Amino acid sequence: MLTVLEPERLYPDTAEEQRILGPGVRLLHGGGEESLAGVPDAVAAEVEGLFVFRNWLPAEQIARFPRLRAVVRMGVGYDRLDRAELGRRGVLVCNVPDYGTTEVADHAVTLALALRRGITLHHDLQRAAPPAPFVYVRHPALQRLGRQTVGILGLGRIGTAAALRFKAFGCRVVFHDPYVDNGWDRALGIERVRTQEELLEQADILSLHAPLTRHTRGFVGAAQLARLPAGAVVVNTARGPMIDIEALYDALKSGHVGAAGLDVIPDEPPADPPPRLLAAYRAREPWLDGRLIITPHSAFYTPDAYDDIRTKSAETMRDVLLDGHSANVITPEMD
Numbered sequence: 001m002l003t004v005l006e007p008e009r010l011y012p013d014t015a016e017e018q019r020i021l022g023p024g025v026r027l028l029h030g031g032g033e034e035s036l037a038g039v040p041d042a043v044a045a046e047v048e049g050l051f052v053f054r055n056w057l058p059a060e061q062i063a064r065f066p067r068l069r070a071v072v073r074m075g076v077g078y079d080r081l082d083r084a085e086l087g088r089r090g091v092l093v094c095n096v097p098d099y100g101t102t103e104v105a106d107h108a109v110t111l112a113l114a115l116r117r118g119i120t121l122h123h124d125l126q127r128a129a130p131p132a133p134f135v136y137v138r139h140p141a142l143q144r145l146g147r148q149t150v151g152i153l154g155l156g157r158i159g160t161a162a163a164l165r166f167k168a169f170g171c172r173v174v175f176h177d178p179y180v181d182n183g184w185d186r187a188l189g190i191e192r193v194r195t196q197e198e199l200l201e202q203a204d205i206l207s208l209h210a211p212l213t214r215h216t217r218g219f220v221g222a223a224q225l226a227r228l229p230a231g232a233v234v235v236n237t238a239r240g241p242m243i244d245i246e247a248l249y250d251a252l253k254s255g256h257v258g259a260a261g262l263d264v265i266p267d268e269p270p271a272d273p274p275p276r277l278l279a280a281y282r283a284r285e286p287w288l289d290g291r292l293i294i295t296p297h298s299a300f301y302t303p304d305a306y307d308d309i310r311t312k313s314a315e316t317m318r319d320v321l322l323d324g325h326s327a328n329v330i331t332p333e334m335d
Contacts (some may be wrong), residue, residue, distance in 0.1 A: 152190075
């Protein structure tokens with residue numbers, strides 16, 4: 001009998017997972033461990049399949065699971081896993097790439113629209129003490145969507161869904177992704193650019209949709225932000241470390257970047273002292289009125305998506321660990 005562990009206790013029971021995995025699997029429900037270090041050695045020694053949501057899986061923890069054969073990251077990103085060490089041990093690494101596709105794409109577009117249409121600007125001003133006059137405000141962040149060029153960095157499932165949504169609002173959409181086959185741009189009716197620099201120079205709205213790897217960490221820093229058109233909007237619903245948040249603070253403070261919508265930041269949850277941008281946001285510094293939205297890595301969430309995580313993670317574990325398929329397996333070459 002195979003042993004599979006879900007240590008974080010995301011759901012109140014394991015009935016759905018057990019139904020999918022079948023009677024040939026012993027499914028252990030953890031105590032809500034905030035770290036895999038909390039898993040007893042005796043339990044770790046038996047585990048062949050491991051579910052990971054928020055926990056980190058570094059090399060020293062991998063060593064505690066000598067029988068481990070498959071890890072399912074209960075989400076799209078897999079930067080919490082030491083994939084090099086797992087690869088050396090022959091452990092298959094999987095993700096769940098399709099559980100929150102529409103939610104994250106919707107969130108990215110909503111952030112951009114809320115900033116470009118001045119919704120957060122007027123919201124902030126109307127709840128000020130005293131409130132601003134009951135009239136519209138001229139502000140460089142407010143621009144007609146039909147005149148915007150949206151730059152998509154990373155045209156995977158979520159990037160594609162976001163591109164189609166922006167296109168539906170009348171935006172011109174360009175993308176950069178060296179891993180996407182030729183012709184995909186024609187199928188979607190959007191434009192491809194060869195380099196990141198070419199994309200940045202024309203992106204009135206920049207939306208990030210790439211995984212966090214050694215290649216994309218620090219993807220957008222001071223030099224990249226300087227290439228954006230003046231007044232550009234930056235949206236990140238991917239991973240926080242892809243953007244240098246200190247450089248983003250400087251670009252917003254100078255006015256070169258008009259506004260930003262962040263669902264992710266480099267350290268989550270933020271430690272003290274927080275980044276300058278988060279500190280200014282929480283202090284409601286007036287220069288950020290209507291120019292910054294931060295949400296707590298919640299772009300993926302709806303009750304439907306949360307249920308999908310459960311079902312699709314169990315299905316992936318079944319397919320890989322029991323049936324020998326390669327469903328959602330992340331190959332080392334992708335990093």
